[in-house]
Amino acid sequence: xxxxxxxxxxxxxxxxxxxxxxxxxxxxxxxxxxxxxxxxxxxxxxxxxxxxxxxxxxxxxxxxxxxxxxxxxxxxxxxxxxxxxxxxxxxxxxxxxxxxxxxxxxxxxxxxxxxxxxxxxxxxxxxxxxxxxxxxxxxxxxxxxxxxxxxxxxxxxxxxxxxxxxxxxxxxxxxxxxxxxxxxxxxxxxxxxxxxxxxxxxxxxxxxxxxxxxxxxxxxxxxxxxxx
Numbered sequence: 001x002x003x004x005x006x007x008x009x010x011x012x013x014x015x016x017x018x019x020x021x022x023x024x025x026x027x028x029x030x031x032x033x034x035x036x037x038x039x040x041x042x043x044x045x046x047x048x049x050x051x052x053x054x055x056x057x058x059x060x061x062x063x064x065x066x067x068x069x070x071x072x073x074x075x076x077x078x079x080x081x082x083x084x085x086x087x088x089x090x091x092x093x094x095x096x097x098x099x100x101x102x103x104x105x106x107x108x109x110x111x112x113x114x115x116x117x118x119x120x121x122x123x124x125x126x127x128x129x130x131x132x133x134x135x136x137x138x139x140x141x142x143x144x145x146x147x148x149x150x151x152x153x154x155x156x157x158x159x160x161x162x163x164x165x166x167x168x169x170x171x172x173x174x175x176x177x178x179x180x181x182x183x184x185x186x187x188x189x190x191x192x193x194x195x196x197x198x199x200x201x202x203x204x205x206x207x208x209x210x211x212x213x214x215x216x217x218x219x220x221x222x223x224x225x226x227x228x
Contacts, residue, residue, distance in 0.1 A: 004107050007125035014132040015094045027082050035140045044135050045086040046078035051131050052093035056100045058111050145200035153199045160206035193219045
């Protein structure tokens with residue numbers, strides 16, 4: 001069962017970890033490229049702030065974003081700001097998210113995210129945790145997938161494996177880190193391909209952060225995953 005209160009604490013911890021790390025940068029560093037194609041570190045920080053506000057909208061029953069174009073325009077507008085403005089925005093938007101989540105509510109209700117995707121409100125805090133944790137890695141400032149909490153790595157792997165389950169372009173695939181195993185891809189009685197590797201590398205491949213060169217593949221080639 002999803003424990004939204006636990007996940008909100010994890011979001012708080014992940015946000016403080018990110019803010020502490022980013023606080024050691026300077027204005028020039030914010031303008032440098034992140035690990036996400038076409039995005040500077042400023043783009044990543046702007047996205048994190050606007051995503052927190054977008055999830056406030058979700059929890060309060062409004063559209064997550066006015067439109068995809070408006071979302072992109074807001075990130076482009078905010079990306080060039082100096083470091084102190086980014087830090088304040090990430091901190092204040094994170095506080096707004098926590099304050100909204102603290103209001104008594106039916107956490108079993110269904111909410112709508114982007115592109116018509118729906119989910120239980122109870123999963124929204126974990127979705128925010130994923131945003132903060134993975135984008136901290138995307139900043140390229142010394143925090144790696146291996147540094148993520150083991151609980152997060154396992155749960156995000158669960159989430160992403162489920163996301164690709166039934167996808168017609170992904171062959172039936174078994175994933176394993178040697179201890180745990182997941183199934184993903186097209187439904188079939190047996191997996192065509194088995195992909196094995198360390199937890200961080202499995203997550204990195206599923207999340208589009210690593211090409212999968214550290215993974216071992218049996219039964220065929222490493223599947224090509226569609227973009228998230």
